[in-house]
Amino acid sequence: MITQDTIVALATAPGMGAIAVIRVSGPEAILRTSEVFTTISGKSLEKASSHTVHLGYIKDGERTIDQALVTVFKGPNSYTGENVTEISCHGSPYIQQEIIQLFLRKGCRMAEAGEFTLRAFLNGKLDLSQAEAVADLIASENSASHQLAMQQMRGGFSDEISKLRQELLNFASLIELELDFSEEDVEFADKKQFSDLLDRIQSVFKNLTDSFALGNVIKTGIxxxxxxxxxxxxxxxxxxxxxxxxxxxxxxxxxxxxxxxxxxxxxxxxxxxxxxxxxxxxxxxxxxxxxxxxxxxxxxxxxxxxxxxxxxxxxxxxxxxxxxxxxxxxxxxxxxxxxxxxxxxxxxxxxxxxxxxxxxxxxxxxxxxxxxxxxxxxxxxxxxxxxTGALASGDTIISNSRHFNALVKATEEIAKVKEGLEAGLSGDLLAVDIRQALYHLGEITGEITTDDLLGNIFANFCIGK
Structure with a gap:
């Protein structure tokens, strides 16, 4: 997965409009933009402060393509975590293509679908469930689906899953530590406390999986x-x-x-x-x-x-x-x-x-x-x-089928751990099921990913996002 080159794409909808925004992201984003943009003030973009806007001209050699505004974001304080520039130009399709072609000739590459958000995920600006919420937010067609996407993008769901995963991981570590001292018959994990945690996890997972019936119909239309x-x-x-x-x-x-x-x-x-x-x-x-x-x-x-x-x-x-x-x-x-x-x-x-x-x-x-x-x-x-009471009260509602499937699998593994704990199974057998539950939870937030998974998720994004 190439993430060290500099990419460019149209960030607004294609076609004619009053303005268009072209986004550039990567290590050389500010440098490449400065090569084609002359500020009216004469100030170099490379010396400009982050989060500043500059008026000037986009030029191809001596030929002026357009008068535009360029916004500078210096990494890591940007959407992608990299250096980013956004060119607000006039909305002529001809002007848009001329500017994009100019950046391509300067060594940039056309961004793939969702690549800006993919880089935000890879650079730790968003977790995977928040990244998916970006696509849901763009696709939202009513206030309820918009509210669901905003709720997930703010990270409430991710925080809840990450906290439970960390608690489960701590117990898994203690149980596996006991295996190293099996001959001394030392107990590091409090079994009563572990059982209470499993009960709490099962309760949270049930509420989340039950919410999918509502979340899915709100997202797709009832x-x-x-x-x-x-x-x-x-x-x-x-x-x-x-x-x-x-x-x-x-x-x-x-x-x-x-x-x-x-x-x-x-x-x-x-x-x-x-x-x-x-x-x-x-x-x-x-x-x-x-x-x-x-x-x-x-x-x-x-x-x-x-x-x-x-x-x-x-x-x-x-x-x-x-x-x-x-x-x-x-x-x-x-x-x-x-x-x-x-x-x-x-x-x-x-x-x-x-x-x-x-x-x-x-x-x-x-x-x-x-x-x-x-x-x-x-x-x-x-x-x-x-x-819609859960929506109005701000309760976490899941609307993503991938999250739902991962939660169902994690719930099954937690049930196995609970049964094994009550049956007095050895720590090595409990650890296997705990690790499986941790794996499925990690799939939701992106702590565990594959290239295929990321490809499937970000392929559904629009170019420029």
């Missing part, structure tokens, strides 16, 4: 499936929630034959709404495929809206019992899902009819997707069904 029989207004509800004509609305049953998905941010949390094909018995081959897909989407959803037509309930009294049975069957079929019974088209009801249905279905929400009635209350219900 999936909500809108299901029900044909023509109850599922597509109308989707369009009303999104405030656009996203799905085809027709009085003909079976119009929606495939799932339609779109996203909406409510209260700072991203929701992915899925309009599904109507559930009914049909001999239509295409519609049957759509219904099968509906059940697949229900399986993946965190919240399921079961939509019912209010007019049908009034026109056919027997439908009330059928709807209750269908809703109960859906609850039995998907016991782990949040299910919400929503009665649509209440705009067509008079007051007595409305009260009658409300009395028959006290747990249901009454809305009119067509008239936008009850939708604000429905959105509030979405938020209340999502446990």
């Amino acid at each position: 999936p909500i499936a809108i299901v029900g029989e044909p023509n109850v207004g599922k597509s109308t509800l989707l369009n009303a929630l999104l405030n656009e004509e996203r799905a085809i609305v027709s009085p003909i049953p079976g119009t929606t034959r495939d799932t339609i998905e779109d996203e909406l941010v409510i209260g700072g949390i991203g929701f992915r709404f899925i309009d599904t094909a109507g559930i009914r018995d049909t001999e239509d081959v295409v519609e049957s495929i759509g219904i099968r897909k509906t059940h697949e989407k229900i399986g993946k959803a965190r919240l399921v809206i079961y939509l019912v037509d209010a007019e049908e309930l009034l026109s056919y009294p027997s439908r009330k019992e059928e709807i209750q049975q269908q809703f109960t069957r859906l609850r039995e079929q998907y016991p782990s899902k949040e299910l919400l019974l929503v009665i649509n088209k209440v705009d067509a009801l008079n007051e007595p009819s409305y009260s009658e249905i409300e009395k028959s279905f006290p747990e249901a929400m009454m809305i009119s997707a067509k008239e936008n009635k009850g939708l604000d209350a429905l959105k509030d219900q979405f938020l209340s069904l999502v446990n």
